[in-house]
Amino acid sequence: MTDEPTAADRTVHLPVAAQPSVETLVDLTRRAEDLGYERAWLPETWGRDAVTTLTSMAHGTERIGIGPSVLNVYSRSPALIAQSAATLQEVADGRLRVAVGPSGPAVIEGWHGVDFDRPLRRTREYIDVYRTVLDGETLNYDGDVFDLAGFRLRCDPPEQVPPIDAAGMGPKAVELCGRFADGWHAIVFTPEGLRDRLGDLRRGVELGGRDIDDVRVTLSLPCCALDDGERARELGAEHCAFYIGGMGTYYRDSLARQGYEDTAHEVATAWANGDRDRAVELVDDALLDDLAAVGTPDEVRDRIRTFESIDGVDAVAVSFPRAATVDDARQTLDALEP
Known part of the structure; x- marks a missing residue:
């Protein structure tokens, strides 16, 4: 390992795919803590719920930061997310x-x-309600989506209110992050695409009359560092093809905005037609290296610095291909030790 400093913090985005147990996720978080990663982010999709799992992660560690990335703004009310944050902040000792x-x-x-x-409007109102609840104020909110009144948090609000970040891919979504949230979570971005969206973030900061240093940018980057570099790249290509082709239009459209319009539509068409092999094949080496850091440990350490050195990126979250094994994740964590 080189002692060369990086421009951004290094965090970990725990596997999005189902794991053998909650304890597996706790073990990976504990390993990340021992290796010096700054924070462990936990995705919530259609597997284990984030709040329960984060509670176990908090009890199983001592120093590493934790957080959900992301809680969607439809399946829980904004007040419930604030309640959960107050409780988790207590459990995790801040x-x-x-x-x-x-x-x-x-x-x-x-x-x-x-x-x-x-x-977008819904995300904005969630941020507003979250802050009101965790400031310990009575919730009287007259929004376009939510009309709330008469309650305040029954327990004491946390002394240190957990910051609230937002995810976004399009220009207006990223502008919203800059204007209202404490941070922006980015996913499926090329270096140039990320630089473009950072311009939208700065515009949002200006519209909100804020300081750019108060808005933390975290990029979730698919990483796989294995001695078998070819297998690592295969896992990375399959992961990218799934997001572009199998997760609706959001990621496809985002990639199209980043200069890969034809490829994005070809991958999506192949995936929709059941030709998964063709979809993966379309994620060629150039596209894969633009979206991920995968290969041998030396190759991945070199590639991740490209993203970490982008002006405006505060943290890169090491994430893992969805088909990576627990051992693959452990090897990658070890190889990319901060």
């Missing part, structure tokens, strides 16, 4: 940071059975 976002129609409508309506 180590919590929260991230929310709209997710996408495929999950919200297909899994939760809720209309995917006004995602």
Whole structure:
């Protein structure tokens, strides 16, 4: 390992795919803590719920920051997310940071059975309600989506209110993060695409009359560092093809905005037609290296620095291909030790 410093903090985004047990996720978090990672983010999709798992992670560690990335703004009320944050902050002794976002129609409508309506406005109102509740104030909120009145948090609010970040991919979504949230969570971005969206973030900061240093940018980057570099790249390509082709239009459209419009539509078409091998094949070496850091440990350490050195990126979260094994994740964590 080189002792060369990096421009951004290094965190970990725990596996999005189902793991053998909650204890597996706790073990990975504990390993990340021992290796010096700054925070462990936990995704919530249609597997284990984040709040219960984060509680176990908090009890199983001592120093590492924890947080959900992301809680969607449809399946829980904004007040409930604030209640959960207050409780988790207590359990974690002040180590919590929260991230929310709209997710996408495929999950919200297909899994939760809720209309995917006004995602940006809804995210804005969640942030507003969250802060009011955790400031210990009586909740009187007259929004476009929520009309709330008469209650305040029954327990004492946390002395240190956990920051609330938001996820976003499009220009307006990222602008919203800059204007209202404490941070922006980015996913499926090329270096150039990320730089473009950072311009939208700065515009939001200006519109909100804020300081850019008060808005933390975290990039979730698919990483797989294995001695078998070819297998690592295969896992990375399959992961990217799934997000582009199998997760609705959001990731496809985001990639199209980043200069890969034809490829994004070809991958999505192949995936929709059941030709998964062709979809993976379309994620060629150039695209894979633009979206991920995968290969041998030396190759991955070199590639991750490209993203960490982007001006405006505060943290890179090491994430893992969805088909990676627990051992693959452990090897990658070890190889990318901060």
